[in-house]
Structures are given as C-alpha cells and as structure tokens.
Amino acid sequence: MAERQTYPEHEARHPWLARLLDAYHISDTASRADLERETARRGVAVACGPGCRNCCVDQCIPVTEFEVLGIWWYASEILAGEAQAGLMQRLLGFGEVGECAFLVDGRCSVYPLRPFVCRQYHVFSKPCAPGENVSETRNRDVFRGAQDSGRELAWQIIPLYGVAEENVDWLFESGYVSRKGKHLHTLPLDNIVMHMKTTAHRKKARNA
Ligand code: SF4
Numbered sequence: 682m683a684e685r686q687t688y689p690e691h692e693a694r695h696p697w698l699a700r701l702l703d704a705y706h707i708s709d710t711a712s713r714a715d716l717e718r719e720t721a722r723r724g725v726a727v728a729c730g731p732g733c734r735n736c737c738v739d740q741c742i743p744v745t746e747f748e749v750l751g752i753w754w755y756a757s758e759i760l761a762g763e764a765q766a767g768l769m770q771r772l773l774g775f776g777e778v779g780e781c782a783f784l785v786d787g788r789c790s791v792y793p794l795r796p797f798v799c800r801q802y803h804v805f806s807k808p809c810a811p812g813e814n815v816s817e818t819r820n821r822d823v824f825r826g827a828q829d830s831g832r833e834l835a836w837q838i839i840p841l842y843g844v845a846e847e848n849v850d851w852l853f854e855s856g857y858v859s860r861k862g863k864h865l866h867t868l869p870l871d872n873i874v875m876h877m878k879t880t881a882h883r884k885k886a887r888n889a
C-alpha cells in the first residue's frame with residue numbers, strides 16, 4: 682500500500698485537504714497495484730523513474746479546483762526556503778517555455794500534491810524522448826493506473842463541491858468530475874505567488 686501524506690494540523694483546519702489526501706492515497710495505492718500486475722503481465726519494467734521528466738513538458742494537465750487548491754496550499758504552507766523561492770521565480774515567468782510551471786530544476790516542486798494525472802500516467806519499455814508524444818508514437822507503451830478507482834475517488838472529490846451523498850453516484854456516471862476539469866496552465870498561477878508571499882509574511886509575524 683502506498684504511504685498517505687499526512688499533515689494533521691492543516692487537515693484539522695482544512696477538511697477539504699484531508700479528503701484530497703485520502704483521494705491521492707487511494708489513487709496511489711490502486712495505481713501501484715495496477716502497475717505491479719501490468720509489469721508482471723508484460724514482462725518488462727516500467728520506464729518511469731527518478732529524474733525522468735519529459736512527461737512534464739508540453740503536456741495538457743487536467744485538474745479540478747481541489748487539485749489546484751492542494752498545490753496552492755502546499756506551495757504556500759509547506760514549501761520553504763530555496764525550494765519555495767525557486768518555485769516563485771518559476772511561476773513569475775522565469776523558465777523554459779513548454780515545461781510545466783511546477784517543474785523546477787528538473788524536478789516536480791509540488792510532488793506530494795501533484796495532480797491525479799501525474800500520479801497515474803506511466804510508460805513502459807523505454808523513457809519518453811524529449812518532445813515525444815508517446816500516445817502517438819507508441820500508445821501500446823502507455824499505461825494509466827487506478828482507472829478502476831474512479832467511483833471511489835469521486836466519493837472523495839464530488840462532495841467537496843457541496844453535493845449531497847445521494848447524488849454522488851449519478852453525477853459521477855454523468856461525467857461530473859471531467860466537466861470540472863481545467864487545464865492547469867490556463868489558470869492564473871501567479872496568484873499562487875501572491876498567496877505564498879502573504880503566507881510567508883503571516884508566518885514571520887507569528888514567529889516574531
Ligand atoms: S511518463 Fe515518460 S518521461 Fe514521464 S517518468 Fe515515465 S518514462 Fe519518464
């Protein structure tokens with residue numbers, strides 16, 4: 682089973698965060714099990730590994746508001762020091778065009794709170810080449826984990842929109858979560874920088 686990220690104080694203050702972290706835990710656990718089964722079935726190792734990052738370049742990253750909120754929270758409340766400064770600089774427009782806004786020095790700066798799609802997407806055989814769209818060049822090597830966990834994940838996410846429990850199932854079946862999706866890079870990400878600065882000032886004042 683994958684390890685769940687835990688931030689008890691923050692989760693007590695933000696019930697949405699606890700649900701999002703539960704959802705990521707469900708997704709990671711299912712994705713890991715799916716990947717193990719798929720690896721055994723194919724008899725080849727998954728190509729994804731540390732330092733591999735071409736999937737973070739020139740990609741559309743669909744996210745719901747709560748995935749963005751999770752990134753927003755993590756960048757403001759948990760990141761600190763050089764890591765936070767690096768992300769601020771990146772979000773303000775310093776960095777290579779085409780790379781994900783959260784890719785800093787070749788690494789995902791918000792890895793524990795990265796969106797579902799980044800957790801579930803895998804490629805077999807060999808790593809993606811720079812600029813390669815694997816879905817076009819060798820779709821057979823693409824593997825998305827946790828695809829059977831959609832309903833379980835919906836039960837974590839849909840109620841965050843204020844939906845009553847009796848409506849979760851039919852809304853899930855009607856594609857509610859997909860309709861809530863937005864492209865990560867079309868969002869006003871520089872707002873996160875303002876929030877990071879405000880939070881840093883608040884923390885400094887509290888500790889003074
Ligand atoms: S999806 Fe491609 S680039 Fe991304 S980690 Fe896997 S092999 Fe590497």
Ligand code: SF4
Nearest residue numbers: 737781783784789799
């Ligand atoms: S959020 Fe992180 S893992 Fe996802 S595309 Fe951006 S840098 Fe890559």
